[in-house]
Amino acid sequence: MNCLRCRRPGRPQNELIAHWPGTVKIRGRGLCTSCWRAAESAGQLEDYPKLDRAPSNPIDRWTTKSCAGRCGKTVRYTRLKAADWPGTVGDKGGGNCYECHKELAHNGRRASEEALTVEQNRRNVESWLASHWRPANRVKVVRL
Numbered sequence: 299m300n301c302l303r304c305r306r307p308g309r310p311q312n313e314l315i316a317h318w319p320g321t322v323k324i325r326g327r328g329l330c331t332s333c334w335r336a337a338e339s340a341g342q343l344e345d346y347p348k349l350d351r352a353p354s355n356p357i358d359r360w361t362t363k364s365c366a367g368r369c370g371k372t373v374r375y376t377r378l379k380a381a382d383w384p385g386t387v388g389d390k391g392g393g394n395c396y397e398c399h400k401e402l403a404h405n406g407r408r409a410s411e412e413a414l415t416v417e418q419n420r421r422n423v424e425s426w427l428a429s430h431w432r433p434a435n436r437v438k439v440v441r442l
Contacts, residue, residue: 299324302346303333367398 299308301322308330309318322330327346329337337343365371365387373395374386390399 299328301330301333302328303337304330306330363393365395365398366393367395367401369395369398371395 300306301308301324307321308324309315309321311323311325315321322332325331325334326348327334327337327343328349329346334343337346363373365373372386373389373393374380374383376389378386380386380388387395390396392399394402
């Protein structure tokens with residue numbers, strides 16, 4: 299992609315110049331940063347229409363699919379209305395319906411709480427050993 303005004307070769311904004319040597323950042327509307335600033339200060343940005351890089355219809359990416367959880371419900375793209383797609387549920391994230399998303403979040407929280415309990419038990423054993431054993435016989439608890 300080249301700058302529409304100065305015709306210098308361009309690169310996307312989020313790319314490093316090391317990966318695109320000899321290029322300029324394309325700021326927006328197909329213009330490099332310096333041309334964009336010049337057009338903005340001259341009031342000529344309207345002469346360069348915005349480029350639509352998004353898909354014309356986001357539904358083209360996917361319309362419905364099965365829930366990634368265990369329920370097997372049909373999940374729809376979140377921006378689709380439930381009235382237009384009966385028998386489907388909205389995508390809560392990661393391709394999961396609300397119930398499966400909630401269950402995964404709860405199970406993850408419970409697992410982290412159990413890990414915290416194990417870590418706390420390890421610390422308790424270490425502190426008890428440190429207070430009851432002589433310094434020469436100290437033992438480090440690595441795993442319960």
